[in-house]
Amino acid sequence: MTPNRRDFLQMAAAMGAALAWAGPARATRTDWRERRDLYPEGVASGDPAADSLILWTRRPYDSGERARLTVEIATDQAFRRVVATSPATVSAASDWTCRVLVGGLRPGRVYWYRFVDAEGHGSRIGRTITAPAEDDARPVKFAFVSCQNINEGFQHAYRRMIHEDERAQRAEQLGFVLHLGDFIYEVVQYPEEMATRYDRRIVEIVRLAESIKVGNFHLPLDLAGYRAIYRAYLRDPDIQDARARWPFVAMWDNHEFSWQGRQSLLKAGRLERPAQTIKVAANQAWFEYQPARISKPSGPGLDRFDPPAVADAPLTDFDDNGLSQEPNNLAAIGSLTAYRALRYGAHLDLIVTDQHSYRMQHPLTLPEAEGLGSAPDALSGFIPEEVLEILDAGRAYNGGNPPDTISFAGTDTPNYRKTSAPFTILGARQKGWFLDRLRRSRATWKIWGNSLGALDWRADPQNLPEGFTERWPGAGYTNAATDYGGAYHELGEIYDLVRDAGITGFAIVSGDRHSFWAGYAAKSLPPKTFEPVGLSFVTGSISSPGQVEAFEHSFPREHALRPLYMADRPGSEKPHPTVNMLMLHGVRSCLEYARSGDLEAARAISNPALAPHLEFVDMGGHGYSTVRLSATELSTEFVCIPRPSAAEPRPDGGPLRYRVAHRASLWRAGERPRLEQRVIEGDPGLAI
Numbered sequence: 001m002t003p004n005r006r007d008f009l010q011m012a013a014a015m016g017a018a019l020a021w022a023g024p025a026r027a028t029r030t031d032w033r034e035r036r037d038l039y040p041e042g043v044a045s046g047d048p049a050a051d052s053l054i055l056w057t058r059r060p061y062d063s064g065e066r067a068r069l070t071v072e073i074a075t076d077q078a079f080r081r082v083v084a085t086s087p088a089t090v091s092a093a094s095d096w097t098c099r100v101l102v103g104g105l106r107p108g109r110v111y112w113y114r115f116v117d118a119e120g121h122g123s124r125i126g127r128t129i130t131a132p133a134e135d136d137a138r139p140v141k142f143a144f145v146s147c148q149n150i151n152e153g154f155q156h157a158y159r160r161m162i163h164e165d166e167r168a169q170r171a172e173q174l175g176f177v178l179h180l181g182d183f184i185y186e187v188v189q190y191p192e193e194m195a196t197r198y199d200r201r202i203v204e205i206v207r208l209a210e211s212i213k214v215g216n217f218h219l220p221l222d223l224a225g226y227r228a229i230y231r232a233y234l235r236d237p238d239i240q241d242a243r244a245r246w247p248f249v250a251m252w253d254n255h256e257f258s259w260q261g262r263q264s265l266l267k268a269g270r271l272e273r274p275a276q277t278i279k280v281a282a283n284q285a286w287f288e289y290q291p292a293r294i295s296k297p298s299g300p301g302l303d304r305f306d307p308p309a310v311a312d313a314p315l316t317d318f319d320d321n322g323l324s325q326e327p328n329n330l331a332a333i334g335s336l337t338a339y340r341a342l343r344y345g346a347h348l349d350l351i352v353t354d355q356h357s358y359r360m361q362h363p364l365t366l367p368e369a370e371g372l373g374s375a376p377d378a379l380s381g382f383i384p385e386e387v388l389e390i391l392d393a394g395r396a397y398n399g400g401n402p403p404d405t406i407s408f409a410g411t412d413t414p415n416y417r418k419t420s421a422p423f424t425i426l427g428a429r430q431k432g433w434f435l436d437r438l439r440r441s442r443a444t445w446k447i448w449g450n451s452l453g454a455l456d457w458r459a460d461p462q463n464l465p466e467g468f469t470e471r472w473p474g475a476g477y478t479n480a481a482t483d484y485g486g487a488y489h490e491l492g493e494i495y496d497l498v499r500d501a502g503i504t505g506f507a508i509v510s511g512d513r514h515s516f517w518a519g520y521a522a523k524s525l526p527p528k529t530f531e532p533v534g535l536s537f538v539t540g541s542i543s544s545p546g547q548v549e550a551f552e553h554s555f556p557r558e559h560a561l562r563p564l565y566m567a568d569r570p571g572s573e574k575p576h577p578t579v580n581m582l583m584l585h586g587v588r589s590c591l592e593y594a595r596s597g598d599l600e601a602a603r604a605i606s607n608p609a610l611a612p613h614l615e616f617v618d619m620g621g622h623g624y625s626t627v628r629l630s631a632t633e634l635s636t637e638f639v640c641i642p643r644p645s646a647a648e649p650r651p652d653g654g655p656l657r658y659r660v661a662h663r664a665s666l667w668r669a670g671e672r673p674r675l676e677q678r679v680i681e682g683d684p685g686l687a688i
């Protein structure tokens, strides 16, 4: 069904967007003269459909409440063929941002757009692309990214992406950028308080008026603070150029609201407080700065968020799935619903979920977890897989027969999760929507855009040699993941649906881990059955420091387990990241590599039961990833740049460390997917 103009009006109203409708082309009638200084955050577009997308800009005024702009969209960069011209209102109430939904566009087309004010002062020109039609069987390509931190890094991964895309043939160019969150970091550092962190020099970005300080982090407490942070990020030239070149499909991760928070709870280190007003502020700023097809309950306000009035009240009255029914909590998280799905040509259904607004408290952070046994000091970072499985599944463990006690390291603790529902990240309502959407998907590839990595983060401390350190007091493997990599039950539900409904072409793309991972979506690992039902990828950060960099600065030199994380090799400036090998091959390989530096010898003693789900792990990689989808094949590329701790002067975004491709043929229902890996350039070292 092709939506008509009236459907569009209703859609625009529901989304809080002004509407433009494309018609016959004619030359521009505006008197546009570019004044980038008057549009300091540039332009952007978002959520491409086959016939519509959203355009965005910000034009601040020193006084007044509202001003009127005109937006033009054309099929050429010179605006000789303008297909839509529409008024667009900016207002102080929306921090002078505006969103315009443009309808009536042609599928799979490049368009150019620009804003102009009453005086003829114009924004920069943006480029955007509509989605291909649902029956368009040509291959599609997009990028997925996450975790950009302008406070402690540089964003030239985007410049590299632009450079490559400008030189690609039209059919191989990116259609959009999926941003999986940590678009901003709400934890702001001031250079005079902290000159450096790891390899990074702290860059002055913003001063927050209303804030609270935790360690050296300043956290915003109001709307003005979140808005100021978005403005600072969008003034970064690389981020701004990327938004002006491609439509973005954005979903927040944790830092768009609160580092360790969930629902409307703010948490950062020791600080934990109900923060309904702050969640609403974070949602409002996101709505204002990320053009997206969201829904909000405040009704058909065309240009503004209209925040609900909420009070900060303790989160109480948790339902079975851990969602606080406290009315202010429900109002705050309900003020913006961002999970959504996009159809993109014949081959892509992109389903994007929210991992923070509805999640249950993680069982390992409950006070009862204090009673759990613990490994001896040297092994203290490890949690036995069998303990995590009991805590995760709650009353559903072992087919509904959970144990009364949890045993670890000679300590028996009452199973405090025995009667509780399984751990959920999506929450009941979103999960119902997600499963339904997945079941109904008809595109060749069903891609789950999930901000959190979903691959087990596993090691085999049971294989440490006798006398190397104290004996591992668990039954076998350990899994350190408190993200989706240890959410066994919820992933199991999703993967079972994929298997039982005969869904093929299922793949996950994610971020957050500040590392590149490629592997398989499987609900269990050896010694249990390993039956992958899909593919799973994690992209490295655009710029945020990863674990390898943190370890280089903080892992004690004399620690017994150092060889499992880093190998200090003579003649090399930085230690080699054996932590990648720990995940891929196990402890014995790490010890061999640390001893001999012989990669082949180390891989030769790989533990084959440890990680059949993994093909690639680089905990020190930065950059971006791409996905290409056709009727028969999915392929991804990890485009890894050197650590972005200094500005990159080269206009091409600088050199690459490596480019690694993974491809899989479309499998039939009941078959298992298989990845093929190819190092296209550079050397990924210990990541394979």
Ligand SMILES: [Fe+2]
Pocket: 146, 147, 148, 182, 512, 514, 544
């Ligand atoms: Fe991050």
